[in-house]
Amino acid sequence: MRYERPQTIQDATALLAGAEAKSYVLAGGTDLLVRMQSDDFEADLIVDIKAIAGMDQITEVEDGFVIGAGVPCAALAENAALVAAWPGVVEAANLIGSTQIQGRCTVVGNLCNASPAADSVPALVASNARVRIAGPSGQREVDILDVPVSPGKTSLKKGEFIEAVVLPKGAAHLGDAYLRFIPRTEMDIAVVGVGVHLALDDAGAISSARVALGAVGPKVVLSQEAADTLVGTKLEDAALEALATACSDASNPIDDKRGTVAFRKQVAGVLARRAAQTAYTRAGGK
């Protein structure tokens, strides 16, 4: 196995596109190094992207925030403008692991590890984030929802890696929230996670909604049906009830030792109600 630390995006994509059979991008390493400890792990090349200029930066631009692929999740909470604009995304990213994990883990690594239970992913999908992908033939930008495919699999092609996540910046009256259920209070994997993002009109009615569910299917679920239950409402009880039902229906989870199908479906509804209430308050709704 080789370890490389390219200084430019071009060098990184050239290395990843090169002859070697099995190559991995290294960001925070909190998934990759755990996998490296196992006996059946094989890699020919590890490409550490953290020395590339800009990877460790959060940049506020006119229409959003660009979060470099090397930024540790702890740094998101230290950026006041990002916390103000996207508290739900920051909350979700800060639920990953412990203080020690926070100092290294990245949201892009969380996304590319492609675990159905990845905490930051439903919040990012609800926020309508996009990702900037660098590849041998240049840069492309895609909807974040299109990156994970199934457990452990992404849509990235050989030679490609994600440079940054781009969070939009919208008009006034926006709010987001993320909640997960775990059997403990810290250091556990989501049994269900829900991200909600709401925009309100001047009268406080919901003008658009995005609802994303984690750990209830092979990949994150963006539910149009759930969003539709909210649009036009002021989050009255009937709307919350309809949202909960839609989220339970949109969930297609597995039975395992962490939760049964019935439990996960119900919890999806409960968390969606609560996340929607927080997002609504954050958007300025009463």
Added chain:
Amino acid sequence: MSSIAVSTTINDDDVEFLCQPDETLLDVLRNRLGLMGAKEGCGTGDCGACSAIVDGRVVCSCLVLGAEAQGRTIETIEGMANGSELHPLQRKFIEHAALQCGICTPGFLMAAKALLEVNPDPTETEIRFWLAGNLCRCTGYDKIVRAVQDAAAEMRGENA
């Protein structure tokens, strides 16, 4: 596999070492540099016994490659005391009997040091959440939390 030459700073000293591409920083510290304070409890990021501070952030050194240390600033438990003078956290851990077997202690001390650098006056809840990635089989945590609170108070100049 060919060795990688790494130059880094550990506890204010310039250090150079050779390591394998798949070798962790924890293994480099312990096996190549003789810094045996960081312990391997799990090797998978769950226990915090291997905690070290890299560029100001406390991390699990078992989840960092040795090669990644290039050009970084690393702090380990060996650099915590000033010569024979213990750091207040170290002294308070002894006073409060916040250790029994001691395997977890270097990790707790490094994590607590990083906490007090960003938050000199943490609440008990903040201490418990910050230290949630450090596991201890012996003490039941309470004495550790008290020791951190007491050290923080002393470092703020409240009960020196």
